[in-house]
Amino acid sequence: MSTVRVAFTQARWTGDKESMIALHERWTREAASQGAQVIAFQELFYGPYFGITQDPKYYEYVETVPGPTTERFAALAAELGIVVVLPIYEEDQPGVYYNTAVVVDADGTVLGKYRKHHIPHLPKFWEKFYFRPGNLGWPVFETAVGKIAVTICYDRHFPEGWRVAALNGAEIIFNPNATAPGVSNRLWEIEQPAAAAANGVFVVANNRVGREDNEYGDEAVTFYGSSYAVGPDGNIVGETGSSSDDQLLVRDLDLDQIREVRERWQFFRDRRPDAYGPIVEP
Secondary structure, three states: OOEEEEEEEEOOOOOOHHHHHHHHHHHHHHHHHOOOOEEEOOOOOOOOOHHHOOOHHHHHHOEOOOOHHHHHHHHHHHHHOOEEEEEEEEEEEOOEEEEEEEEEOOOOOEEEEEEOOOOOEEOOEEHHHOOOOOOOOOOOEEEOOEEEEEOOHHHHHOHHHHHHHHHOOOOEEEEEEOOOOOOHHHHHHHHHHHHHHHHOOEEEEEEOEEEOHHHHHHHOOEEEOOOEEEOOOOOEEOOOOOOOOOEEEEEEEEOHHHHHHHHHHOOOOOOOHHHOHHHHOO
16 A cells, blocks of 8 residues: 555643543544544553653553553454554553553554653653663564554654664654653754654654643643654655644655655665764763
């Protein structure tokens, strides 16, 4: 299949897990009704962005894989015939937790998962309190819509992950986020288009939206949405999402562009991995 219709979401924290899951179930049905073949949710989609604090009460959001949310969306994927990229807070074993995205195929098969590699520990992004660094590499999943990979939020600042996923055969790389205003705004505009162009892939980058003051009061940050898809030529596909509103976005991606762009630029042919040793030195 050449053209893939993708859906991706940006949502504010409603205040409880069940209503967030129900919202995304409705959006998945709506996306399927619009012909979407794959849908991707934002980082840690069913909870608040709890990295703003260091509080063990948020450990209650962990789930196993398979587990209740994975099974719920696997059943929905099978019913609708849609691929789902499902970011959750994963429990590997008690006290060992990961920031994870599960990939569910259109027949409901859980194909596997990606665990976020790069874990920030900055004011209001205290993620090392909650997550271990990912240890599953940069897998590429053979889905009904093609070969897809995932990076999560802070991973996008590290070009090596994009490149490994592309070298592993990814055609679309999904990048769910929880990104707040400040120094990241300009990076949000340039990093994913640069990664897409440098690697000849499509990138779908979605971000949380809204102020989570219903959870954190005056300590809350305001996520700025602005979700988008970008092609292998570095150009945005369609419009960028709202900076303030909940949205389900649907875009058509022409996978034939990958071959066209790579044959034009030949970045993979002209790579010099023999010269890149310093980037993997500690």
